[in-house]
Amino acid sequence: MIFTDYKIKDLSLKNRIVMPPMCQYSADGAGIVQPFHLVHYGTRAQGGVGLIIIFATAVEERGRLSGNDLGIWNDEHIPGLKSLVDIVHGFGAKVTIQLAHAGRKATVGQGISSWDLRFSDEYPTPINMDESNINQVVRAFGEGARRAQQIGFDMVEIHGAHGYLINQFISPLVNHRKDSYGCKNGIGIKFLREIIKSVKINFEGPIGLRISAEEYSSEGLHPQNFLPLLSEIQQDHFTSVDLINVSSGGVIEGGFPSNVQPGYQIDFANEIKNGTDISILAGGMLRDPNKINEILIDKKADLIWLGRELLRNPYWPLQAMEQFKIEKDKPKQYKRAEPYFRNI
Numbered sequence: 311m312i313f314t315d316y317k318i319k320d321l322s323l324k325n326r327i328v329m330p331p332m333c334q335y336s337a338d339g340a341g342i343v344q345p346f347h348l349v350h351y352g353t354r355a356q357g358g359v360g361l362i363i364i365f366a367t368a369v370e371e372r373g374r375l376s377g378n379d380l381g382i383w384n385d386e387h388i389p390g391l392k393s394l395v396d397i398v399h400g401f402g403a404k405v406t407i408q409l410a411h412a413g414r415k416a417t418v419g420q421g422i423s424s425w426d427l428r429f430s431d432e433y434p435t436p437i438n439m440d441e442s443n444i445n446q447v448v449r450a451f452g453e454g455a456r457r458a459q460q461i462g463f464d465m466v467e468i469h470g471a472h473g474y475l476i477n478q479f480i481s482p483l484v485n486h487r488k489d490s491y492g493c494k495n496g497i498g499i500k501f502l503r504e505i506i507k508s509v510k511i512n513f514e515g516p517i518g519l520r521i522s523a524e525e526y527s528s529e530g531l532h533p534q535n536f537l538p539l540l541s542e543i544q545q546d547h548f549t550s551v552d553l554i555n556v557s558s559g560g561v562i563e564g565g566f567p568s569n570v571q572p573g574y575q576i577d578f579a580n581e582i583k584n585g586t587d588i589s590i591l592a593g594g595m596l597r598d599p600n601k602i603n604e605i606l607i608d609k610k611a612d613l614i615w616l617g618r619e620l621l622r623n624p625y626w627p628l629q630a631m632e633q634f635k636i637e638k639d640k641p642k643q644y645k646r647a648e649p650y651f652r653n654i
């Protein structure tokens with residue numbers, strides 16, 4: 311099951327294994343791709359991952375999580391990102407870019423947010439965004455998507471999770487606005503809708519959305535709260551998405567689970583999957599191929615990400631294939647080293 315193909319809109323994936331976005335804080339100060347990124351992602355593509363999601367890439371300079379994030383806020387970012395896409399494609403994987411804005415969690419420059427509430431004592435108080443500021447960010451996501459199209463990305467993921475800017479508008483824990491960008495029925499949708507629309511006008515391929523489905527606070531959002539949001543965005547062609555990447559936490563200080571086990575977010579993904587037709591990507595501390603197979607067979611998710619496991623072991627997919635006695639995607643250059651891999 312892990313190694314059966316899958317389609318998101320017109321995008322064909324060779325298997326169900328996804329490398330999720332994971333910041334590496336290794337760009338130069340201008341947000342440009344470095345040799346590290348080419349080797350890092352090239353190796354995971356060679357290792358057999360079906361879809362790679364390049365980590366949080368800033369659509370505005372002020373929207374960076376750190377001074378060493380990748381950027382897509384101007385055309386100078388295009389050649390480096392194009393090399394990255396080419397190297398991943400060269401090894402047979404598909405590649406998505408996660409478009410991101412840190413908002414009040416930015417560590418460089420002035421933070422902005424849905425409300426002038428700081429994340430924690432370690433962050434400055436952000437500017438409460440007015441409409442012109444909101445329009446500026448919505449346009450920046452569109453410009454990022456236009457560049458992603460020009461570069462040749464297969465897909466775009468909008469980062470609506472982990473307490474970054476879009477999440478700061480979605481969550482009632484952060485968004486206390488009384489205007490049309492405030493929460494209605496306990497959740498803020500308008501800013502997200504405008505961003506999806508701006509991205510879709512500029513990007514033809516499938517669109518993913520990452521959410522923090524569980525905020526780990528009694529006053530916060532839980533998976534069920536996202537079903538009306540998803541149903542609303544799916545009703546309109548210009549705001550519908552093709553993949554939901556179900557993550558959790560990071561919205562408020564301390565908003566993480568205390569005790570995490572392999573698969574701890576799968577029930578959240580399952581709840582969302584039962585309430586929508588959109589394809590679901592899920593994960594969290596997974597590494598056992600049999601457990602991953604079970605999740606897919608039980609239809610709790612359509613695709614599975616392996617985060618830190620792929621940092622530890624870029625050849626996890628090839629090793630799992632060997633374990634399941636599947637003969638495909640083996641790099642022919644390494645044939646003399648057969649059997650290539652120990653069991654995992």
Ligand SMILES: Cc1cc2nc3c(=O)[nH]c(=O)nc-3n(C[C@H](O)[C@H](O)[C@H](O)COP(=O)(O)O)c2cc1C
Nearest residue numbers: 330331332333365366557594595596616617618619
């Ligand atoms: C070093 C590191 C950087 C991360 N950066 C991002 C990011 O840029 N965007 C994002 O949505 N999640 C990010 N995450 C979260 C991962 O995508 C993933 O959800 C998390 O690591 C849990 O999955 P795992 O247990 O398989 O590692 C990051 C995680 C790590 C470990």
